[in-house]
Amino acid sequence: MTALLPTARIMEWVAIISFSRRSFPTQGLNPHLLHWQGSTDYFLSSGDKIRFFFEKGVFDKQGNFLVPPEKSINKIGHALHAHDPIFRCVTHSPKVQALARSLGLQMPVVVQILVRHQPHFGGEVTPHQDASFLYTEPLGRVLGLWIALEDAMLENGCLWFIPGSHRGGVSRRMVRAPAGSAPGTSFLGSEPIRDNSLFVPTPVLRGALILIHGEVVHKSERNFSDRSRQAYTFHLMEAAGTVWSPDNWLQPTPELPFPPLYI
Ligand SMILES: O=C(O)CCC(=O)C(=O)O
Numbered sequence: 713m714t715a716l717l718p719t720a721r722i723m724e725w726v727a728i729i730s731f732s733r734r735s736f737p738t739q740g741l742n743p744h745l746l747h748w749q750g751s752t753d754y755f756l757s758s759g760d761k762i763r764f765f766f767e768k769g770v771f772d773k774q775g776n777f778l779v780p781p782e783k784s785i786n787k788i789g790h791a792l793h794a795h796d797p798i799f800r801c802v803t804h805s806p807k808v809q810a811l812a813r814s815l816g817l818q819m820p821v822v823v824q825i826l827v828r829h830q831p832h833f834g835g836e837v838t839p840h841q842d843a844s845f846l847y848t849e850p851l852g853r854v855l856g857l858w859i860a861l862e863d864a865m866l867e868n869g870c871l872w873f874i875p876g877s878h879r880g881g882v883s884r885r886m887v888r889a890p891a892g893s894a895p896g897t898s899f900l901g902s903e904p905i906r907d908n909s910l911f912v913p914t915p916v917l918r919g920a921l922i923l924i925h926g927e928v929v930h931k932s933e934r935n936f937s938d939r940s941r942q943a944y945t946f947h948l949m950e951a952a953g954t955v956w957s958p959d960n961w962l963q964p965t966p967e968l969p970f971p972p973l974y975i
């Protein structure tokens with residue numbers, strides 16, 4: 713784990729964009745759709761945009777905030793690199809490139825970038841494998857880089873992992889339904905019930921980087937503290953010899969292909 717990022721600049725960016733008129737997300741949205749993480753369509757069409765996904769219960773029926781806006785955001789995604797130079801610069805920084813090279817990645821591409829906010833009472837992230845959402849053939853080609861922008865401790869929602877769980881294949885896959893059908897996604901297979909005692913917590917200080925194997929089972933718990941737990945996270949795929957599943961919810965487009973990390 714190493715300190716990699718100009719954390720303060722990213723935090724500043726998050727604060728600015730949270731309040732900027734140009735992108736404030738509730739405008740133009742049907743308030744009835746503003747539930748946890750927004751509507752399915754809002755999610756499915758976010759792959760090439762910067763969109764805001766909210767904690768549960770932060771809006772009233774008219775779409776007005778019930779909590780201070782800075783405590784309302786669960787995550788921001790999924791194409792921060794495409795629209796903001798700070799994120800592009802950090803993601804493609806020499807340190808990240810050197811890290812990818814040291815891991816032997818030949819043609820890594822950036823598939824998504826998120827800022828996870830986890831404010832006070834921020835929701836949990838239930839146990840999952842990233843490859844369920846970012847499926848490739850063969851498996852073993854997706855790597856998450858999760859960077860703590862603030863200390864992530866037991867009480868404010870640090871990550872938890874099941875050691876060795878990356879060796880067991882993928883239990884379920886989220887697949888995109890044909891355009892226009894509802895719901896927009898469904899799961900093939902299911903997430904098994906796992907014994908909670910198998911999870912090992914990974915508390916880290918601000919600036920630490922956690923590498924997440926695409927198939928390792930991980931989760932984070934609800935943040936019951938009054939400290940937020942912001943993290944900057946993106947996923948790389950080794951593109952050499954890999955097929956990105958055409959059923960994944962997130963698809964590269966001619967306008968926004970997955971950018972190569974080494975540029
Ligand atoms: O930040 C979290 O709580 C969950 C992160 C996660 O699941 C990921 O980055 O793959």
Ligand SMILES: [Fe+2]
Nearest residue numbers: 840841842930
């Ligand atoms: Fe994950």
